[in-house]
Amino acid sequence: MTTAWTAAFITPASTTGVTDEPASYLRREFHVSEQPIRATLHVTALGLVEPHLNGAVVGDEVLAPGWTSYRHRLVVSTHTVTDQIRAGANALGAVLGEGWALGRLGWEDRRNHYADRPALWLQLELEYPDGSVEVIRTDSEFTSHAGGVRENSIYDGEAFDARLEPVGWDLPGFDDSEWGATEEFDWPVESLVSPAAEPIRRIEELAPVEILTTPQGRTVVDFGQNISGWVRLKVEGTTGSTITLRHAEVLFDGEADFETLRTAKATDSYTLRGDGIEEWEPRFTFHGFRYLQLDGWPGELTADSVRAVVVHSDMTRTGWLETSNPLLNQLHSNAVWSMRDNFVGVPTDCPQRDERLGWTGDINAFAPTAAFLYDVRGVLGSWLKDLAVEQQEKGFVPWVVPDVLSTPSSPTALWSDVAVSLPWTLYREYGDETILADAYESMTTFIRQVADLLDDNGLWSTGFQYGDWLDPDAPADNPAGGKTDRHLVAAAYLYRTTREMADTAQVLGRADDHAEFTSLAARVRTAFLNEYVTATGRVVNESATAYALAITFDLLSADQMAHAGDQLAKIVARAGYRISTGFAGTPLVTDALTATGHLDEAYLLLLETSAPSFLYPVTMGATTIWERWDSIRPDGSVNPSGMTSLNHYALGAVVDWMHRTIGGLTATEPGYRAVRIAPQPGGELTSARLRHTTRYGDISVAWAKNADLVTVDVTIPEGTTGDVVLPWHPEGLTAPIAAGEHHWEYQIVEDAAGVALSLASTLREVADDARAWRAFTDVFARHYPGIPLDAKAPEAAALPISTLLDYVPGASAEFRSEIEASLITSSNGLPA
Numbered sequence: 001m002t003t004a005w006t007a008a009f010i011t012p013a014s015t016t017g018v019t020d021e022p023a024s025y026l027r028r029e030f031h032v033s034e035q036p037i038r039a040t041l042h043v044t045a046l047g048l049v050e051p052h053l054n055g056a057v058v059g060d061e062v063l064a065p066g067w068t069s070y071r072h073r074l075v076v077s078t079h080t081v082t083d084q085i086r087a088g089a090n091a092l093g094a095v096l097g098e099g100w101a102l103g104r105l106g107w108e109d110r111r112n113h114y115a116d117r118p119a120l121w122l123q124l125e126l127e128y129p130d131g132s133v134e135v136i137r138t139d140s141e142f143t144s145h146a147g148g149v150r151e152n153s154i155y156d157g158e159a160f161d162a163r164l165e166p167v168g169w170d171l172p173g174f175d176d177s178e179w180g181a182t183e184e185f186d187w188p189v190e191s192l193v194s195p196a197a198e199p200i201r202r203i204e205e206l207a208p209v210e211i212l213t214t215p216q217g218r219t220v221v222d223f224g225q226n227i228s229g230w231v232r233l234k235v236e237g238t239t240g241s242t243i244t245l246r247h248a249e250v251l252f253d254g255e256a257d258f259e260t261l262r263t264a265k266a267t268d269s270y271t272l273r274g275d276g277i278e279e280w281e282p283r284f285t286f287h288g289f290r291y292l293q294l295d296g297w298p299g300e301l302t303a304d305s306v307r308a309v310v311v312h313s314d315m316t317r318t319g320w321l322e323t324s325n326p327l328l329n330q331l332h333s334n335a336v337w338s339m340r341d342n343f344v345g346v347p348t349d350c351p352q353r354d355e356r357l358g359w360t361g362d363i364n365a366f367a368p369t370a371a372f373l374y375d376v377r378g379v380l381g382s383w384l385k386d387l388a389v390e391q392q393e394k395g396f397v398p399w400v401v402p403d404v405l406s407t408p409s410s411p412t413a414l415w416s417d418v419a420v421s422l423p424w425t426l427y428r429e430y431g432d433e434t435i436l437a438d439a440y441e442s443m444t445t446f447i448r449q450v451a452d453l454l455d456d457n458g459l460w461s462t463g464f465q466y467g468d469w470l471d472p473d474a475p476a477d478n479p480a481g482g483k484t485d486r487h488l489v490a491a492a493y494l495y496r497t498t499r500e501m502a503d504t505a506q507v508l509g510r511a512d513d514h515a516e517f518t519s520l521a522a523r524v525r526t527a528f529l530n531e532y533v534t535a536t537g538r539v540v541n542e543s544a545t546a547y548a549l550a551i552t553f554d555l556l557s558a559d560q561m562a563h564a565g566d567q568l569a570k571i572v573a574r575a576g577y578r579i580s581t582g583f584a585g586t587p588l589v590t591d592a593l594t595a596t597g598h599l600d601e602a603y604l605l606l607l608e609t610s611a612p613s614f615l616y617p618v619t620m621g622a623t624t625i626w627e628r629w630d631s632i633r634p635d636g637s638v639n640p641s642g643m644t645s646l647n648h649y650a651l652g653a654v655v656d657w658m659h660r661t662i663g664g665l666t667a668t669e670p671g672y673r674a675v676r677i678a679p680q681p682g683g684e685l686t687s688a689r690l691r692h693t694t695r696y697g698d699i700s701v702a703w704a705k706n707a708d709l710v711t712v713d714v715t716i717p718e719g720t721t722g723d724v725v726l727p728w729h730p731e732g733l734t735a736p737i738a739a740g741e742h743h744w745e746y747q748i749v750e751d752a753a754g755v756a757l758s759l760a761s762t763l764r765e766v767a768d769d770a771r772a773w774r775a776f777t778d779v780f781a782r783h784y785p786g787i788p789l790d791a792k793a794p795e796a797a798a799l800p801i802s803t804l805l806d807y808v809p810g811a812s813a814e815f816r817s818e819i820e821a822s823l824i825t826s827s828n829g830l831p832a
């Protein structure tokens, strides 16, 4: 049975909503003469809503209705409440917080983006045995009052005074004669939609790992993991005393450091009733935090008194990877947690500061990783609907979706082109053509808009671009000002998206569009090659990002590709395997190395620990992916740039490469109907285990090397086929496999000791051995910091190291012996 959604929105007559106000409590009673066979509550709000029925909160959703482009899509939650209805008197109500609709959003400090007052919409449908249906709707029968929630804000936190909570307000018989009136609120019911995504819920609880007293004498609780959510407390104390909870991502000099929050106060407070044990948690805010600074706790704080509650969209986990390297496992875990923490309804940049917006570039970079780790059809499918309706309304793809920026967004590579690449990524992951069909108009509109912006040469050479955002060499105050020409970045990404667009048209059988986008792609590629690439494959700009883009987006011919790969390998070696890429290049650089035969270099890059690098944050104790490579500097201080989050998933996109290269799993047909399983071990890994849930079932890959015995186990589900390329196999065995479990076991032949290097080896020989080169350059960098070492420079390459050392000014005996040791400890053989 479905009943039309005909209720009106109501708002407390007394509220204005334009400044911080206590949350509104709304209630009414109704009489039921017999027990209904089914009772269903549909509810939503402008602001956040916590529905109540007969003394209890309805359902287990939190932060409902989440954040969507409310004017177009306001999500209605549906709860079965049959067991909570009783014959006789019933009380129905809700508490309304500010949430995203009313509260401040964005660093521009603007509020009321969607409404100037909180508003409730609900419909309770009661179905009786005789087939009749009674509907209780939001109407003027509802009264309203303030309660214990004195202040509430997503960014700033929640203040609750338990003395002011009206006891029994959500039970029948409560005296609401002093409560105020409600009135109708004008809001289009056409905006009401059923949920496309999983609701936000409490997912997990973390006990404190440590309770600290800081050098300044403060109490700080360490929950051991940077999360999104809040703290629940259990406390006993005197009436009117107040506990203050401040949330922080990091400690500096032993104290909670709030720099990464920018202006978000992230502070909750609880004022006690004082009549025994009290339990409380906020409901209209969430924080990105690992540490809790507690002030005003009465008596002794024990580990049982506080729990960190992890809160995010309740998605299903679908991807796992574990390796023999604990640092890599932590990097993987950090990416998983940054994803969880940033999927609170909307895929956001960060969960802690005065931002938490649906930044398009961030999810575009991270989407392949996200789609492997969790089933994201709900959250990202819903978000793409918002993107499409806002794009249609505004005439551009907003940089943040839902769009709350005060200025229009111009089309920008990696950010705006999420309109094309995200549906394509989801299609590749889930094999569902309706994802493409649903997004088709949005995708084509974006591509045609950019096509109109190209100059006579076919280049995207005008307009703002984020470029290789947060390139570690960009000035701290200009993250878009990296080494790589931003229009080169734009042209390369445009080639990728026009090809995805052409492929989409083909999948959907749109022959004319396919031809149009194929020829556009060809034009963009020619323009890119003419402007940015030499005939032999040298890419102007000579940055890792420029090469990574040219290689992974297939812009080059086979010969050019090989040369470009060698150039890229030199660039990463010269940087001492420290990272030199930002948002645009980082997801691609390990792939570009791997695709051009530089697997060793890819592993060296992955495993480097000095700043900036993938593992530097791990060595600094990170439990999530940082926004900047040096969000925390080596002295432990927070990077003071004003834009320093410890929880941004974008740079965690390398985890996608780990899944495909270490775990070895690649979908060769959409939805994993056909797969290639080809683990490419390196970096002295001795084992890895991957699992991925696909629409056909679970795929698992496990490989291990014990001395010279290798075992490989692969399972693929019914309905799929695969090719397996066995790692270290003496004959390089490739085998087609059918659905089921497969096991291989074989001896490997150790390489004859690898190349023995010494001071007599030439610089070229050292450079050709990635691990030797790493050790060698490390010693060099320690003694001569900042001096670039170009191993492949023609004038030096053929000289023995001993000769070269004679040219090094002031080379000490210690330096010489360290150099010698670096050559002896290295080899290019197999892992020991």
Ligand code: BGC
Pocket: 349, 350, 355, 359, 360, 361, 362, 466, 643, 648
């Ligand atoms: C966000 C980024 C985002 C960028 C673009 C930042 O403030 O946190 O992740 O992509 O702005 O301007």
